Amino acid sequence: MKLSRRALLGGLATAGFADAKGLLVEAALSDAVNAALDAAKRGGAQYADVRLHRRRSQDVAVRDDHVERVSDVESYGVGVRVLVDGVWGFAASPITTAAASRDVTRRALALARANKELSLEPVVLSPSPARTDVWQTALTKDPFRIPVEDKAELLLELCRRLRAVKGVPFANAHVSSRLEWKLFASSEGSLLEQRIVRMGPGAHATAVDPATGEFMSRAWEGQPRQAGWEWLEASGFTALDGRLAEDAVEKLRAPSVEPGRKTVVLAPTNLFLTIHESVGHPTELDRALGHEANFAGTSFATPNHLGKLDYASPAVTLFADRTVPGGLASCAYDDDGVPTGRWNLVEKGKFVGYQTTREQAGWIGEGASRGCSYAQDYASVAFQRMPNVSLAPDEKGPSLAQLIAETDDGLLISGSGSWSIDHQRYNFQFSGQTFHAIKRGKLAGMVRDVAYQSNSLDFWRGCERVGGPQDFALCGVFDDGKGEPMQSNPVSHACPPARFKGVNVLNTRGKGRP
Amino acid sequence: MSAEAKRLDAAVQRVVERSKRAVKGAQVFVRAGVSNEKNVRLALNRVTTSGDVDRETVSLTLLLGARVATATSSALDGAGLDELVERVAALVKVAPEDPEAQPVLASQRYLNVPGVFDPAVAGLSAGQLAALARALVEPSRSQGLLAAGFVHVGSGVERLASSAGLWAGGPVTSLSVSVTARTADGQGSGREALGARALAKVDAARLGKLAAQTAVASAKRSALAPGRYSVVLEAPAVQSLLGFFMGSLDEREAEEGRSFFSLPNGQTKVGQRLFGEHVGLSVDPASPWTPCTPWDLEGLPRARVDFVKGGVLTQLARSRFWAAKHRRAPTAQFDGFVLSPGRGTVEELIAGVKRGVLIKRCWYTNFVDPKTLLVTGLTRDGTFVIEDGKVAGAVNAFRFNESVAGLLERCDAIAAGPGEGDDASVYAPALRTQEFNLASVSDAV
Numbered sequence: 001m002k003l004s005r006r007a008l009l010g011g012l013a014t015a016g017f018a019d020a021k022g023l024l025v026e027a028a029l030s031d032a033v034n035a036a037l038d039a040a041k042r043g044g045a046q047y048a049d050v051r052l053h054r055r056r057s058q059d060v061a062v063r064d065d066h067v068e069r070v071s072d073v074e075s076y077g078v079g080v081r082v083l084v085d086g087v088w089g090f091a092a093s094p095i096t097t098a099a100a101s102r103d104v105t106r107r108a109l110a111l112a113r114a115n116k117e118l119s120l121e122p123v124v125l126s127p128s129p130a131r132t133d134v135w136q137t138a139l140t141k142d143p144f145r146i147p148v149e150d151k152a153e154l155l156l157e158l159c160r161r162l163r164a165v166k167g168v169p170f171a172n173a174h175v176s177s178r179l180e181w182k183l184f185a186s187s188e189g190s191l192l193e194q195r196i197v198r199m200g201p202g203a204h205a206t207a208v209d210p211a212t213g214e215f216m217s218r219a220w221e222g223q224p225r226q227a228g229w230e231w232l233e234a235s236g237f238t239a240l241d242g243r244l245a246e247d248a249v250e251k252l253r254a255p256s257v258e259p260g261r262k263t264v265v266l267a268p269t270n271l272f273l274t275i276h277e278s279v280g281h282p283t284e285l286d287r288a289l290g291h292e293a294n295f296a297g298t299s300f301a302t303p304n305h306l307g308k309l310d311y312a313s314p315a316v317t318l319f320a321d322r323t324v325p326g327g328l329a330s331c332a333y334d335d336d337g338v339p340t341g342r343w344n345l346v347e348k349g350k351f352v353g354y355q356t357t358r359e360q361a362g363w364i365g366e367g368a369s370r371g372c373s374y375a376q377d378y379a380s381v382a383f384q385r386m387p388n389v390s391l392a393p394d395e396k397g398p399s400l401a402q403l404i405a406e407t408d409d410g411l412l413i414s415g416s417g418s419w420s421i422d423h424q425r426y427n428f429q430f431s432g433q434t435f436h437a438i439k440r441g442k443l444a445g446m447v448r449d450v451a452y453q454s455n456s457l458d459f460w461r462g463c464e465r466v467g468g469p470q471d472f473a474l475c476g477v478f479d480d481g482k483g484e485p486m487q488s489n490p491v492s493h494a495c496p497p498a499r500f501k502g503v504n505v506l507n508t509r510g511k512g513r514p
Numbered sequence: 515m516s517a518e519a520k521r522l523d524a525a526v527q528r529v530v531e532r533s534k535r536a537v538k539g540a541q542v543f544v545r546a547g548v549s550n551e552k553n554v555r556l557a558l559n560r561v562t563t564s565g566d567v568d569r570e571t572v573s574l575t576l577l578l579g580a581r582v583a584t585a586t587s588s589a590l591d592g593a594g595l596d597e598l599v600e601r602v603a604a605l606v607k608v609a610p611e612d613p614e615a616q617p618v619l620a621s622q623r624y625l626n627v628p629g630v631f632d633p634a635v636a637g638l639s640a641g642q643l644a645a646l647a648r649a650l651v652e653p654s655r656s657q658g659l660l661a662a663g664f665v666h667v668g669s670g671v672e673r674l675a676s677s678a679g680l681w682a683g684g685p686v687t688s689l690s691v692s693v694t695a696r697t698a699d700g701q702g703s704g705r706e707a708l709g710a711r712a713l714a715k716v717d718a719a720r721l722g723k724l725a726a727q728t729a730v731a732s733a734k735r736s737a738l739a740p741g742r743y744s745v746v747l748e749a750p751a752v753q754s755l756l757g758f759f760m761g762s763l764d765e766r767e768a769e770e771g772r773s774f775f776s777l778p779n780g781q782t783k784v785g786q787r788l789f790g791e792h793v794g795l796s797v798d799p800a801s802p803w804t805p806c807t808p809w810d811l812e813g814l815p816r817a818r819v820d821f822v823k824g825g826v827l828t829q830l831a832r833s834r835f836w837a838a839k840h841r842r843a844p845t846a847q848f849d850g851f852v853l854s855p856g857r858g859t860v861e862e863l864i865a866g867v868k869r870g871v872l873i874k875r876c877w878y879t880n881f882v883d884p885k886t887l888l889v890t891g892l893t894r895d896g897t898f899v900i901e902d903g904k905v906a907g908a909v910n911a912f913r914f915n916e917s918v919a920g921l922l923e924r925c926d927a928i929a930a931g932p933g934e935g936d937d938a939s940v941y942a943p944a945l946r947t948q949e950f951n952l953a954s955v956s957d958a959v
Contacts, residue, residue, distance in 0.1 A: 067610045072585040072601065075571075091566040094588040107566045107640075114640040115554060118561035118647055148583075152610045170770065208771045210779055215772040215885065291557040294662035294694040294705070297877070297958070379551075379567045420878045420913075422892045424958035427913050429890050431882065451882060451890070453913065453954055484555055484664040485565075504954075508882050508915070 028097070033185045035098035036080045039105035040187060045082040045112075047125060048105070049186040051335065052078050052096060053378035054179070060148060061174035062155040064163065068172070070148055077378035080105045084112040086122020090381040126361035126369050128338045130189030135332035137197040138325065139228025143177035146229050151175055155203075158240050162205040165245035167252070170206040175199070175232070176224075176478070178490075182335075190337040198328055198490055200224035200478050201237045205245035207252045216448070218248035219433055221269040221415040223475040224490070225326045247434060247446075254446040257435065259507040263410035264452060265403055265499045270413045270432045271391070272475035272493035278456035279311075279318050280389040280493070282425040283345045284372075284482075285354040285363060296482045297423025300456070301351055303364050309351040312460035317392040318346040320355060322371060327388035328476045328490035329374070335382035336373040343370060345389065346460075357384045376487040383483055388476075390494035397468030400497040406465075410438040411450070411505060418451060429453040431508070449509040459500060467496030518548050519671045519685070525590045526675045529574055529599060534677055536603040537576055542677035543618040545811065546572040548590065549670025552640065554647045556693075557662040559655045561647065566640065569670075574602045577618060580611035614835040618676035619813045629805030634713040635687035636669035643667065649718035650693040653726040661722065663693035674813045682809045687711055688938060693722050694895065695729040696959075702908075703959050704728025705875060705895040707750065709938035711805055728874065728896045731908060732959075738899055738909035744870030745950040746863045746900065747921075750935040751893075752853065752942040754876045758889050759918045760795065760851045763821055765830035774887045774919060775830060782830065789825040789922045794854030796820045801852055803933060803941035810847040819845055850939025856928030863927050863946040865903040871912075871952065872898040872905055887918045892956050911959070912952040924948045 033050050040048030054076040061069040077094035078101055089112030091104045155173040162171035178198040185191050203220040222237050232238065266274065281299070286292060288299040301309065312318070322330050322340035333339055336358045345353045354364060357373040374385035398405075404412060415433025422428070435450040436443045454462075476492030515523075526544050533542040547570070554564045572595065573586040583605035587598045646665045654661035666689070673683035692707035705728070706721040747755070768775035768782040775783045798818040799808045808816050812834065820828050829845075837844035864872060871893075879891030893911045900906065925947045933943040 066614060067582075067612050068614070070583045070605060070609045072583075072605065073573075074586065075588040077568075077588060079567075087561065088563050089566075090564060093568045094570045094590070095568075111552075111564045111566050111640050114644045115561040115564055115647075118554075118556070118644060118651070120558075120560040147608060148605060149608045149610060156610070170772065206772055210771055213771060213776045213778045215776075217772075289558075290660060290662060290696070291562055292662075293557060293660075293696055293703075294664055294692055298700075300957070379565075379569055381563050381565055383563065418880050418882045418890065420880045420890045420892070422911065422913070422956040422958035423877050423894055426958050427892065427954060427956035429882075429913060429915075449883070451915075455957070485551070485553060485666060506915070506953075508888060509886070 029183065031098040032078055032096045032101040036101040036105045037185065037187055039102045040082050043105065043109040045084050045109065045187065047083040047187055049081050049184060049337070050078060051375065051378065052183040054181040055377050056179040058144060058177045059174060060151040060155060061172065062152060062159055063172045064159060064170060067152050075377055078104060079375065079378045080108050081381060082108045082112055083123055084109060085116060087112045087116050087119045088123060092379040123359050124362055125358040126367060128336065128358055128369060131337065132191045133332060134193045136195040137226055139197055139230065141229035143197065143199055143229045144179060154238060158203055161240065161242050162203070162245040165242045165249065167207045167249045168205050168245040169208055171204065171245065173203040175201045184333070184335065184337055186337050192333045192337055194331055194333065196226060196331060197228060198224060198226050199232055201232055203240060203244065205248045207248035209252060214252060216248055216252040218244055218251060219415060220244055221433060224328060224478045225474065225476065226328050226330055227326055250446050251434065251448050254448040256449045256509055257447040257505060257507050259505055261502050262505045263407060263499060263501050264503045264505065265407055265410055265412045265438065265497060267400060267412065267414035267497050268471065268473035268475055268495045269415045271495050271498060273416050273419055274430055275318065275389060275391055275493045275495060276477065277419065277421040278425060278428055278459065279345065280386045282456065283354055284384055284386065285356050285360045286384045288354065289363060292482065295484050300424050300426055305351055306364065307350065307352060310349055310461065311346045311351040311457065312349045313463045314349040315394065315466045316346060316349050316460055316463050317344060318389060319344045319392060320370065320387040320389050322387040324388055324494065326474050327492040329386065329388045329492060334371040334373040335375050336369060338369045338371040338373065340371040355384060355387060360384060374489055376489065380487050385482065385489040386480060386491045388492040391466065391496065391498065393469045393472045393496040394466040395469065397466050397496060399468060399470040403465060403467055403497050403499055404438055404443065405441040407438045407499060408440055412436040412438055412443065413450065413452070426455050428456060449507050451506045451508050453504045453506055459503065462501045462503065463498055464501050465499040467498055469496065472496045516671065521590065522546055522548050522671055522673055525572060525595055526673050529572060529595050530675055530677055532596060532599045533574060533576060536599050537578055537606060539578065540606065541577040541618045543575040544572065544675045547670055547672040549668055551666065551668045552638065552643055553664065553666040554643050555664050556647055556651055559651050559661050572598060574598055576602050576606040577615055578606045580613060580615050581606050581609045582612050582615045583609045616834040616838065618678050619680045620678040621680055622682065622813060622815050624682060624808040624815050625800050625817065627799050627805050627808050629711055629802065630807055631685040632687045632712040635667055635689050638667050646691060646718045650691060650722040653722040654695040657726055659695045659697055659726055659729055661693055661695050666690045674809060676813065680813045682813050686807060689713060689716060690936065691716055691718050691721060692936065693725045695725040697729055697733045701959055702729040702733025703895045704732060707936040708934055709936050711938055732896045735908045735910055736899065740912060740952050740954050742949040742951050744867045744946065744948050746860065746867065746870065746872045746944060746946045748860060748874050748944045749933050749942055750875045751873045752945055753935045753937065753940045754879050755889060755918050755921065756851065756853060756942055758881065758887060762884065762887060763831045765832045766836045768830055774885060775827070783827050784829055785826065787826050788919065789822065790925065791824045792856050792928055793822055793825045793922055793925060794820065795822040796852050797848040797850065798852060801941065804850045804852055804939050806849040806939050814844060814846040816846040816848065850937060853928065853933065853942035855930045855933060855943050857930055860929050860944045863929055863944055864900055864905060866927060866946060867900045867903060870900040872900055882915060888915060889918055890915050911956040913954045913956055914951055915953045916951045921947045921950060
């Protein structure tokens with residue numbers, strides 16, 4: 001395969017990103033790709049792909065009145081995956097010369113052959129037409145070009161504002177900028193270049209009562225996103241004021257919650273993580289079929305339930321989408337080279353879909369992959385990872401304020417706190433950042449020491465009201481872990497606020513039994 | 515010295531020298547490593563993926579006055595190293611001052627810990643890994659069970675150096691194997707795992723057999739209601755829970771009033787008896803159970819530290835900054851820990867329970883309240899009811915909400931061993947505790 005400037009420009013013209021100049025045209029990279037694919041072919045591979053993958057993560061963090069960390073971590077290398085007699089082999093190196101590529105390919109072939117005896121069924125890839133394309137995050141301000149000193153001064157100013165509040169001696173803030181660049185080439189003729197930029201800001205305020213030894217932290221509820229610096233400027237982060245610290249003080253002094261079965265209204269900044277754990281992970285096909293049994297676990301949502309299981313109330317439609325702008329898992333092609341898309345996982349309450357890769361589509365009789373293959377870096381093999389999984393808003397549904405106004409007695413939970421779920425995704429427990437009692441349609445003061453515990457199916461079947469598009473928000477996590485060796489996957493979840501009935505609310509300081 | 519070690523050392527020296535020239539007056543700290551990792555992943559009694567991966571990292575920190583900047587690269591070639599130096603040199607000139615920055619360390623004396631490297635592990639081939647994987651799976655396959663598992667081997671060299679004369683490092687190996695056996699109907703599950711530095715410690719066939727035994731034994735479950743029970747936590751469960759205690763030992767957090775170990779007005783619980791006399795928690799790089807590199811990430815020498823001795827909190831972990839501020843000695847960042855072994859076997863712990871629960875393993879543990887060390891999580895891969903001192907049968911899994919300090923406070927017995935588990939740097943035998951809060955039932959198997 002010749003990696004020509006024409007191929008690059010053709011891709012650019014298609015994608016319309018005039019700034020997407022990558023490294024395709026460098027002769028050395030062309031040699032590395034071709035060396036690997038040629039070696040794989042000569043070595044008897046029925047399929048091979050090569051991924052040149054660069055990651056960069058720049059973090060600036062401040063603590064109280066000083067900079068705690070300025071770091072810039074970069075990794076770059078080549079990973080080669082081969083399929084020999086239906087068995088995968090993968091090898092990788094940080095050296096990207098043609099000779100190193102050949103050596104890596106030889107080792108991948110050797111691994112596949114060494115494991116032949118342990119293979120009971122050959123891997124079969126669903127078809128995916130070859131493509132040449134270039135894609136990148138739409139942005140106007142590259143966060144890596146924002147001076148470090150400007151980032152640090154912004155964060156120090158935020159901490160000054162937070163620590164100006166009486167009773168809040170401690171604050172910290174950080175901003176993480178992440179770049180992922182990858183060039184994917186396959187023995188089937190695909191050649192894909194993608195450049196993805198993600199941003200992750202954060203801030204905490206901690207209130208302390210020296211007389212009692214009690215303390216309470218409050219985290220900003222902003223979310224990481226695939227975006228440039230201009231998004232951060234518009235996100236509210238730069239305008240963060242003392243209210244976050246005032247919340248910490250109020251939370252420290254708030255009465256402890258009365259435990260019991262309650263109606264809960266979950267803000268998007270809390271609900272997204274519940275979606276992640278109770279819908280995102282259970283609908284991973286590899287997990288459902290036992291491929292994660294030794295680590296991340298399996299799933300209650302097994303294929304015999306597909307199309308039959310009442311996963312949620314009819315008000316609930318949950319969908320996967322790797323194309324939504326800003327989504328942390330959004331891109332044009334997955335790491336199998338398959339175009340990404342959008343599809344339903346739960347439709348009007350019914351379980352209807354899985355997340356799949358090329359290897360997995362045939363396992364449930366589907367003709368094509370859903371495009372969910374991802375590898376965290378050059379040294380990691382691609383496997384099934386979560387796309388952005390979101391709750392569809394009720395187009396005529398209420399705003400958060402309206403949702404509160406129509407709730408007689410309940411609890412509003414906002415932001416992420418402690419989280420945990422069992423290995424088949426039944427029993428979960430989440431906390432939050434702030435908790436407000438709702439009485440007769442109005443917020444009736446903050447309470448503390450709250451966690452809510454439920455079973456995924458009971459919880460979603462108890463969803464009695466889904467909010468409208470007014471407060472639909474894109475939230476997410478930078479580092480979702482799965483696989484062995486464990487890999488990290490950035491993923492977003494969009495949702496409106498929603499109301500759930502009969503949820504078991506715990507008091508975590510021992511009132512009742514937590 | 516291996517060719518890889520020579521190449522690494524040459525790269526480190528190049529970075530130190532070029533950094534000194536690039537930023538006059540700067541202190542230089544370099545941490546670098548080259549490694550190879552091989553793995554085989556299993557599910558449904560067969561291989562799913564495998565890997566043979568080379569890694570190279572070089573992390574450069576420059577300290578200019580109170581300005582600090584760090585960058586890390588995976589390029590160990592000359593051009594890559596020079597680019598790294600240029601990048602950090604540019605960063606440190608604009609980095610804001612960090613009043614807590616500590617000078618780079620000079621030459622240090624370290625313990626001799628030969629147990630961190632095993633040439634037999636370093637020499638494992640792809641074929642030998644496949645043989646280990648087969649041994650994990652075979653007991654399940656032969657009994658009609660379904661095994662998932664993982665074999666991972668790592669071998670490399672690491673190096674730390676500074677412009678003040680620090681020069682530390684050496685070869686390191688690691689090996690971990692794990693297997694989960696499940697009954698074909700999905701009603702029983704058992705898991706065994708072992709992390710080790712040395713190949714001789716790993717008996718994959720035995721682990722596969724034990725996991726299969728637990729899967730079969732846990733397949734017919736009775737219902738047991740949530741409640742507070744006497745429990746025996748096997749070693750893997752103890753290890754995952756005590757990690758929260760060890761991770762909270764920071765002296766600064768305690769003295770700033772934001773820790774379980776805080777007392778009012780800047781005082782701490784150091785010197786207080788927190789637990790029974792049989793409870794001891796320490797770190798020790800030279801322990802035969804938990805050999806680890808005798809230097810920490812900054813090059814500070816690791817030594818034995820008793821954090822809890824005879825049930826008394828004897829000291830907290832102290833960073834270099836906090837130590838300098840208060841004119842105390844720092845403690846090196848530790849890697850793993852040891853719960854002092856007690857007496858007797860796991861069966862003897864069980865024999866002392868009239869009615870209770872045996873927990874093989876915990877899953878998805880997370881802090882709920884750091885002030886009380888309240889942790890939530892679930893039991894997994896085998897939960898059994900104990901009646902009249904014997905295991906009487908399998909029961910449903912549970913979610914628990916329990917303070918790690920509370921469970922140690924109510925701990926009345928610790929087994930003599932074994933204390934190994936997933937993590938080669940942790941040794942913590944099974945223990946028995948009372949009034950353990952199993953908060954709700956989990957349907958997961």
